[in-house]
Amino acid sequence: MAATESLPDGEAWFRVEDVSTVNAVRRATERLAAQIGLGTDRAADLAIVATELASNLVKHAEEGSLLLRPVRDGREAGVEVVAMDSGPGMADLRRSARDGHSTTGTLGIGLGAIARQATWHDAYSVPGRGTVIVAQVWPTSAQPQQPWAAGIARPLTGESVSGDGFATRVVDGRRQVLVCDGLGHGPLAAAAAMTAVNAFRAAPAAPPAAVVEHLHRSLSHTRGAALAVAELDPDAGVLRYAGVGNIAGVVTDGATRRGLVSMPGIAGHHRRTVREFDYPLDPGAVLVMHSDGVTDRWRTTDYPGLLTRAPQLIAATVLRDAGVRRDDACVLVARPPAA
Known part of the structure; x- marks a missing residue:
């Protein structure tokens, strides 16, 4: 599978x-x-x-x-x-x-x-x-192949939909992930996030900065969103990252933790020139991205062995401990596939 x-x-x-x-x-x-x-x-x-x-x-x-x-x-x-x-x-x-x-x-x-x-x-x-x-x-008992990336999003307490979203794709060999945060809360924020997700899935195969530009144009009829796109290239040992707005990202192997840079702005409305940054992607490293509904107080040293578990399990653990109830919250975790 x-x-x-x-x-x-x-x-x-x-x-x-x-x-x-x-x-x-x-x-x-x-x-x-x-x-x-x-x-x-x-x-x-x-x-x-x-x-x-x-x-x-x-x-x-x-x-x-x-x-x-x-x-x-x-x-x-x-x-x-x-x-x-x-x-x-x-x-x-x-x-x-x-x-x-x-x-x-x-x-x-x-x-x-x-x-x-x-x-x-x-x-x-x-x-x-x-x-x-x-x-x-699953319908059959066959063991599914677990994903190299997975996310989890939770709505603000009292809301039925989340304005945060995530998506993953592999296109022309590019392993890319998206985290987005529709401006505000409720159905209009959720509509902006879904527009970003759909546009990301349909975007041409291109580096993260070009994909972010595509998403910016696609969101012009919505209230806009903060978003970031990352591309994992384990063969080159590089993670490529481009973002607009307050999406946080870190690459960690448990011992070290490197923060990722997003540019100020709102995709779909106001943004500076999109910049793409390259970061080392060592074997065993894990990418964690999240919206501003998740605080930055979590540390991998508090969770022995967690980074070896399934991506959705890691994401749920971070969301549980660092997510806030007064905002939509989303966490995505990705790791290079095993050789």
Whole structure:
């Protein structure tokens, strides 16, 4: 299977605080499974995965939230469930996933059921910081090839849509990613972000600065956006980056952290000359980009081993700890593909 890609339509965020939310999550999984044609058996597996994740948040977690969204590999669609919380965390995820292990006196079958029913899953937990679990259910049991880049966007509390967006593409050998932040909040900001995403996917194969210029022209009829495009070239050991507005980017290998430069302005309206910058891209390095709805207070040294995990797991962890509720928030993570 090809690398999976997230789809914006059908996304649903839940603040998981009581049993009523667990029921809402289950109903949403049933609707989404029917929408994408997951099939009866796999839809039942998905319901188990989502219900167990939501139930675990109610029973064990602090500040639990859950994202349900479709994913695709170009030929078929699946469903991804992302569950995150801010505590108490687990010192040994493998032990916690064994049937019969429990921290609350209940039958500890939740994590084991998730591992059995999901096509693929990944998890990360730090005591005192909390846990993030990502699980996917596909129509077949074939293990999907996980993406080299993935993002996660969350709307401002009280809004049903996010004005932040992300996209990835490989065109003529160029591995490029986009993060955008539509001006303001709500439907008009979301429309600007979606325009940027669609224009990015349709843009000619070109270096990041030229793609940003294309996006600037495409956004002229919208309220505008901050945005940045990065291109990973592992063969040359270079990351190329061009941005307009307050999109943040860093390249880190866990020990070192290099910030990326964007130019002032608003794509679609006001901007200075777009400049493209080159940065070293060493093996093992990871690119993290985010909107201004995510603070810069996170540090990889607080998360031992996190950079080796799936991109969407890294993105969800950063969003959980550095995202702010008073703004739309988006994080994208990309790494050079393994040789």
